[in-house]
Amino acid sequence: MGKATGFKEFQRQTPGYEKPEERVKHYNEFSKPLSDEELSKQGARCMDCGVPFCHQGCPVNNIIPDWNDLVYKNRWAEAIEVLHSTNNFPEFTGRVCPAPCEAACTLNLEDSPVAIKTIEHAIVERAWADGLVKADTSKPRTGKKVAVVGAGPAGMAAAQQLARAGHSVVLFEKNAQVGGLLRYGIPDFKLEKTIIERRAAQMVAEGVEIRTNAHVGVTVPVSELNAFDAVLLTGGSEKPRDLDVDGRDLKGVHFAMDFLTQQNRRVSGEAIQGEDILATGKRVVVIGGGDTGADCVGTSNRQGAASVTQIEIMPKPPEKEDKLATWPLWPNKLRTSTSHDEGCERRWSIVTKSFFGVNGQVTGLNCVQVDAQFNPVGQLTIEADLVLLAMGFVHPVHEGLVDGLGLDKDQRGNVKADTDSYRTSNPKVFAAGDIRRGQSLVVWAIREGRQAARSVDEFLMGSSELPR
Numbered sequence: 030m031g032k033a034t035g036f037k038e039f040q041r042q043t044p045g046y047e048k049p050e051e052r053v054k055h056y057n058e059f060s061k062p063l064s065d066e067e068l069s070k071q072g073a074r075c076m077d078c079g080v081p082f083c084h085q086g087c088p089v090n091n092i093i094p095d096w097n098d099l100v101y102k103n104r105w106a107e108a109i110e111v112l113h114s115t116n117n118f119p120e121f122t123g124r125v126c127p128a129p130c131e132a133a134c135t136l137n138l139e140d141s142p143v144a145i146k147t148i149e150h151a152i153v154e155r156a157w158a159d160g161l162v163k164a165d166t167s168k169p170r171t172g173k174k175v176a177v178v179g180a181g182p183a184g185m186a187a188a189q190q191l192a193r194a195g196h197s198v199v200l201f202e203k204n205a206q207v208g209g210l211l212r213y214g215i216p217d218f219k220l221e222k223t224i225i226e227r228r229a230a231q232m233v234a235e236g237v238e239i240r241t242n243a244h245v246g247v248t249v250p251v252s253e254l255n256a257f258d259a260v261l262l263t264g265g266s267e268k269p270r271d272l273d274v275d276g277r278d279l280k281g282v283h284f285a286m287d288f289l290t291q292q293n294r295r296v297s298g299e300a301i302q303g304e305d306i307l308a309t310g311k312r313v314v315v316i317g318g319g320d321t322g323a324d325c326v327g328t329s330n331r332q333g334a335a336s337v338t339q340i341e342i343m344p345k346p347p348e349k350e351d352k353l354a355t356w357p358l359w360p361n362k363l364r365t366s367t368s369h370d371e372g373c374e375r376r377w378s379i380v381t382k383s384f385f386g387v388n389g390q391v392t393g394l395n396c397v398q399v400d401a402q403f404n405p406v407g408q409l410t411i412e413a414d415l416v417l418l419a420m421g422f423v424h425p426v427h428e429g430l431v432d433g434l435g436l437d438k439d440q441r442g443n444v445k446a447d448t449d450s451y452r453t454s455n456p457k458v459f460a461a462g463d464i465r466r467g468q469s470l471v472v473w474a475i476r477e478g479r480q481a482a483r484s485v486d487e488f489l490m491g492s493s494e495l496p497r
Contacts, residue, residue: 031094031101035073041141042067049371053330056217056296058124059367065103068151071144072101078135082357083145086133088476089116093130093145100148109156112149114496117186118228118475120157121211123150124220126472127320133357140349157227164234168195173489176201176257178245178430181209182471183462184263185232186478187485190495191261192236194486199257200237203244205299209265211471212297213290216324218331222297246429254434259457259485262444263478264430266463270420272316276384281391285317285325285419292328308334312412314394315339316381317419320366325417327368338374338411344401345377379409384416391416422468434458443467451481452488459485 032038046052047059063071075097083093092111099108112119123146134142156162173196177188180202188200206212208225233239243249254260269284271277288306295301308329315325318341329337350360369375380403383395391413398407424442425431431438437445437454444453444460451459461481462474479496486493 031075031077031098032073033077035070035101036076036136036141036143039070039074041074041136041144042071043144043147046367049367052218053327053371056292056331058218058221062151062154063147068148069101069103071148072097072099074136074143075101076135076143082133082135083130083143086129086131086357086359088129088470088472089122089479090476091115091130091149093143096152097143097145097148100152105152105155105159106161108152109161112152116475117189117479118182119149119153120224120228121182121220122146122472122475123153124224125211125215126470129359129472132359138352138356162231164231165193166235168193170197171195171490173197173258174199174256175485175489176254176260178254178260178262179209179264179462179464180204180207180239180241181263181265181462181474182211183474183478183481184209184261185228186475187261187263187461187482188237189232189235190479190482191485192232194482194490194493194495196486196489198237200232200239201243201245201249202239202241203247205241206297207239207241210286213293214286214321214324215293216289216328217293217296218327219324222293244429246431246433251430251433254458259459259489261451261481261485262430262453262458262460262464263462263474263481264425264464266422266424266443266468267426268423268442269418270423272381272418272420274381274383276386276391279384279386279391280389281386281414282384282416283418285315285321285417288417289321289324289328292332306415308332308337308415310335311414313337313415313417314411314413315417315419317341317421318343318375318377319419319421321421322417322419323366323368325419326373327366327371329415329417330368330371330373334415336374337372338376338413339369340376340379340381340396340411342380342399342403343377380405385410390414422463424467425464431464436460441467448477448480449484451477451484457488459488 044060052059096108096111128146131142178201192198313329313334315322346363350362393412397405439445446460461477483495
């Protein structure tokens with residue numbers, strides 16, 4: 030694949046970024062795409078490595094060497110066909126996926142993997158610009174009705190696949206717009222929401238009926254699902270992990286997703302209910318070292334925080350992984366996001382013991398520094414006017430939909446279903462994405478949505494031509 034000697038001739042190259050001091054002034058995407066010539070060279074770097082380990086690194090089974098080769102040869106129309114054959118929304122993954130495919134790339138043994146994510150993003154954007162992304166209405170109608178509940182990436186992928194199989198699909202979404210955490214969690218500077226809207230328009234053209242502001246189990250009775258031949262649950266894992274310590278009820282201590290969702294609504298012009306959560310002029314402390322925490326850092330900087338500190342309970346990861354021990358698996362190593370580059374103090378091995386404040390408003394944290402075995406080695410305080418809890422999610426919300434359907438749950442509180450049939454304890458109800466597997470990546474949501482759609486199609490028709 031690619032050019033036989035390309036990996037020796039061309040260096041890895043990825044898009045540049047607008048300078049931090051400029052990009053913090055807005056909420057738009059700020060990457061600077063490569064030219065066609067530069068992208069061709071990046072495609073040329075794909076090795077004829079015999080065993081394409083990038084395949085096992087990619088949850089949606091992208092046929093990566095093939096479209097790398099097509100970009101190298103400037104065959105963009107064919108490249109998007111190959112890319113779309115496994116991934117409904119490469120413009121989502123090309124922006125926000127952490128790229129486990131690149132970690133698994135053979136060239137990553139020398140810290141210079143093929144720029145797979147960059148090429149993926151370029152292929153789909155070129156396809157949109159060239160008018161190659163069109164509605165697929167080729168299959169005759171089956172007369173079967175399917176309800177998909179939850180319009181995040183899993184639900185969107187499943188709804189699109191089921192509509193393409195000829196079924197009548199209704200996609201229920203509790204919010205005013207589709208996208209799930211792509212819209213209401215991931216900041217606009219990482220994913221502008223017009224990217225979601227153009228896909229939603231394509232899905233509508235393919236026959237998907239999208240019902241927004243339709244919260245099944247709350248504003249829409251669960252009994253309405255009885256009118257469908259099959260139901261697929263694709264909601265998120267939205268029960269946040271809390272921090273049960275003294276002072277948790279102080280004003281200024283909030284869940285990260287409440288903070289991020291508000292800002293996304295501001296950018297899109299949606300109304301905000303309840304108290305405004307703003308970092309402007311405040312000392313911000315983010316508890317949690319993952320992607321959600323990094324998104325809080327970037328958003329706080331754009332709101333004009335006086336300072337931003339991110340703390341993490343785990344020890345600081347190594348600067349470089351031990352490739353002989355981890356490759357081609359996803360390694361544990363220090364990762365720095367563009368948000369960190371915009372200004373943030375990062376601290377590791379810190380446990381929050383309590384919050385303190387004045388007149389009901391948080392002013393700081395009492396913390397303990399711990400060693401690798403979590404034994405205390407020192408105490409410290411950190412001043413804060415705004416604390417954001419970005420410690421992940423424990424399971425989907427049970428009240429309303431899940432309990433209303435009486436579904437079995439696994440030991441972690443997720444809806445119980447396997448990865449073969451995706452069927453729940455109710456024989457006509459299926460589950461996929463975070464509601465089934467727990468909090469995970471967008472790319473896993475798309476994979477499960479696609480696979481569950483095939484299982485639903487088989488359930489309805491006895492067999493399925495949808496890809497697995």
